Amino acid sequence: MTDSSRLQGRDAFLTALTQKLGRPTAAAPTAFYLPQQRQREVFQEYSLEQLKQHFVDYSRQNLGAKVIETTFDTLPQVIEQDALERFDEDSISLLIGTDARFPNSGAFAALDSRIQVKEWQPEEIREQQIACAEQAQIGVVFAECALVESGTIMLKSSKAQGRSISLLPTHSIFVIQQSDLLPRITQACERLHEQATQGHRLPSCVNFISGPSSTADIELIKVVGVHGPISATYVILTDQ
Amino acid sequence: MSMKTSQQPFKERIKVKMQDDVMRASVANAQERMFGNRARAADALGNWDDWRDMGASIRDHVLENLDYYLVQLSDKVIENGGHVCFAKTADEATAYIEQVAKQKNARSVVKSKSMVTEEIGLNQVLERNGIKVVETDLGEYILQIDDHDAPSHIVAPAIHKNRRQVQQIFADKLGYQGSDEPEELTRFVREHIRQYFVQADIGITGCNFAIAESGSIALITNEGNARLSTALPKTHIAVMGMERLVPTFKELDVMVSLLCRSAVGLPLTGYVTVLTGPKEADQLDGPEEFHLVIVDNGRSDILASEFKSILRCIRCAACANTCPAYRHIGGQSYGSIYSGPIGAVLSPLLGGYEDFQDLPYACSLCTACNDVCPVKIPLADLLLKHREVMANAKLTPLKERLTVGAFQLINKHPYIWQQSIRLGAKAANKMINNGDMRFKPQAVEEWHETRDLPHTSHESFRDWFAKRQNNGGSHD
Structure with a gap:
């Protein structure tokens, strides 16, 4: 039984609906099969190298994202370089998640003195951390996986990596392990389906992010940078 | 704004709109771009007709078993710690949301684009309570500050305006002094609206698809406003038309693939955001409270009627982007928030023939809409069916x-x-x-x-x- 204080109006609503469907009670549906499985055929024959190439090309050409290939050891330097290229202020605020897949925080402490590195602090006060993200120019997050077809980064919200990091700063840096490249949203959805089937609650926020935010609401002309980040860099770790 | 957007008779509306050269040029330009984008994306994917078959079969399966999936969905939302309200009517839905807003002592609300909240007239109800409501989608925001101008397209609501008009509206209402470049106009809104996101007590969104197996909702956007509306305010209310769900993530895959291509010609939009309940206790940002409002408002009557297949609709507007009638009269001529072929079928069903009896005639029966619909709704046939029903009911002159x-x-x-x-x-x-x-x-x-x-x-x-x-x- 469900907690009725958080559930309103269901019985009357569903009784009426079931009646409209012409049956006495709601019954479990018979198994559902798609007439085709076209979604599984996309990029089926691509090698990992071809997948990566498509991901890189699409993200650059169609999304305007900068894409860098590097290795785990040089990640801090690559982030430093991207930050300095993007901003010429004397003080650049960079907010980074504390995902365990990142190099330890010591590696980022040695960056150029113009870059102020701040870590996401889940134990701190909510408003303060949101304000910190609001003031940061750069947000750095670790991707769960990436989708080749659409140049998409998949993120799961977690204690270590709040939603604000990839949302409030003007520039996003996404770090992706090459082994996490998936052909398309099909494979990511399969993972989520598996998790749901096993009865696990999903993370409160799963985001599929394709490049910086954009709009075409004025004369259908694409403008990059609306409410979310204005620019994005994808860093692929080729040795991971 | 409720569903009806004009008190003028249909033919007078059209006469006025047909004289609006700016609107006609803007709509023709937008229609051409959107039509081309969709067609290229469909071609690039390949086997498009098979994809449409997959989409139609998923939607039909959901409609056939809607009662079952709504039970599953609501059970899961409760299990995840959220609240669910089943609203038979628009009034029940707005009353519930009003009550939540009062409980939260809400003074300001940020909204990301949602057709169903327009349909139920939510903004007026909130504003009646002295709550500031900010529409944060760029197109919706332009309309809101332009003294609540009516939307003209279900995906890009302000396409009847050109950049000069937008510049003028920003200058008059917000003291904007910049150029008419879309980029500068957009950046101005970014800076201007940020404060509202940070201050808002409640974020209200629609729901492109709810996922029954996990109690999640998926929002498909480009601007980042839906993410902001659901990350910063402490309460998130999602409002969904009761038919907008998929059984599992496997079907979400297919539906999202169809919707993004059909609406904007992309494999995926900038953000596909899947939200499950309120935030976890150990996470900082995200809503502490999550409410899902499931709205019938006439949909179950449609489900039992010969118009059932219209409930397959996923609101991509591909039909409007291909319709010659829409191209000439523009979206506002329909006098409904739902314009184009989908609007001409849906508006009389949800709003009644008395207000929308002319819409089934805003169609030359060319059937181009049937061919682009990603879920194969026979729109032109349904328009003809409307005419038949009205004639049999002696509603015609x-x-x-x-x-x-x-x-x-x-x-x-x-x-x-x-x-x-x-x-x-x-x-x-x-x-x-x-x-x-x-x-x-x-x-x-x-x-x-x-x-x-x-x-x-x-x-x-x-x-x-x-x-x-x-x-x-x-x-x-």
């Missing part, structure tokens, strides 16, 4: 019914038919001069406004043919 009645009588009896045709041929021959006619029967009058009447012969075809046969088949 008396003169029209008398004319059709007379035709049926004549058509049933060969003798009367023959005599009528003979008489008609003679009369028309006498009365039509140079494509014009002094006395115009009602059936001809409007048609004739923009066209010349045809040259006629003084005799019927059968008479002419009989004469020709008698003359040994010679050409006369």
Whole structure:
């Protein structure tokens, strides 16, 4: 039984609906099969190298994202370089998640003195951390996986990596392990389906992010940078 | 704004809109771009027709088992720690949201684009309580500050305006002093609206698809405003039309693939955000409270009717982007928040024939919409069905019914038919001069406004043919 204080109006609503469907009670549906499985055929024959190439090309050409290939050891330097290229202020605020897949925080402490590195602090006060993200120019997050077809980064919200990091700063840096490249949203959805089937609650926020935010609401002309980040860099770790 | 956006009669609305050159140029430009984008994306994916079959079969399966999936969905949302309200009517939905807002002492609300909240007239209810409501989608925001101008497209609501007009609205309402460049206009709104996101007590969104197996909702956007509306305010209320769900993530994959391509011509939009319940206790940002409002508002009646297939709709507007009628009259002429072929079918069903009886006639029955619909809704057939239903219910004008009645009588009896045709041929021959006619029967009058009447012969075809046969088949 469900907690009725958080559930309103269901019985009357569903009784009426079931009646409209012409049956006495709601019954479990018979198994559902798609007439085709076209979604599984996309990029089926691509090698990992071809997948990566498509991901890189699409993200650059169609999304305007900068894409860098590097290795785990040089990640801090690559982030430093991207930050300095993007901003010429004397003080650049960079907010980074504390995902365990990142190099330890010591590696980022040695960056150029113009870059102020701040870590996401889940134990701190909510408003303060949101304000910190609001003031940061750069947000750095670790991707769960990436989708080749659409140049998409998949993120799961977690204690270590709040939603604000990839949302409030003007520039996003996404770090992706090459082994996490998936052909398309099909494979990511399969993972989520598996998790749901096993009865696990999903993370409160799963985001599929394709490049910086954009709009075409004025004369259908694409403008990059609306409410979310204005620019994005994808860093692929080729040795991971 | 509720569903109805104009008090003017349909034909007067059209007359006014047809004179609006800026609107007509803007809509034609937008339609061409969107049509092209969709077609290219469909081609790039390949086997598009199979994808449409997959989409249609998923939607039909959901509609057939909607009661079951709604139980599963709501159980899961509760299990995840959220709240669920089942609202039979628009009033029940807005009353619930009003009550939540009062409980939270809400003073300001940020909204990301949602058709169903427009349909139920949510903004007026909140504003009545002194709550500031900010529409954060760029197009919606332009309309909101332009004294609540009506939307003209279900995906890009402000496409009837050009950049000069947007610049003027920003200058008048917000003191904007910049150029009419879309980029500068957009950046200005980014800076201007940020404060509202940070201050808002409640974020309200629609729901492109709810996922029954996990109690999640998926939001498909580009601007990042839906993410902000659901990351910063402490309460998130999602409002969904009751049919907008998929059983599992496997079906979400197919539906999202179809929607993004059909709406904006992309494999995925900038953000596909899947939200499950309120935030976890150990996470900082995200809502502490999550409410899902499931709205019927006439949908279950449609489910039991011959118009059922319209509930497959995923609101991509591909039908509007291909419709010649829409192209000429623009979205606001429909007088409903739902415009284009989908609006012409859906508005009379949700809002009644009294207000929307003209819409099924805003269609030349060219059936182009049928061919682009990603879930294969036979839109043109449904428009024709509307006309049939209205005629059977005697909702069509008396003169029209008398004319059709007379035709049926004549058509049933060969003798009367023959005599009528003979008489008609003679009369028309006498009365039509140079494509014009002094006395115009009602059936001809409007048609004739923009066209010349045809040259006629003084005799019927059968008479002419009989004469020709008698003359040994010679050409006369």
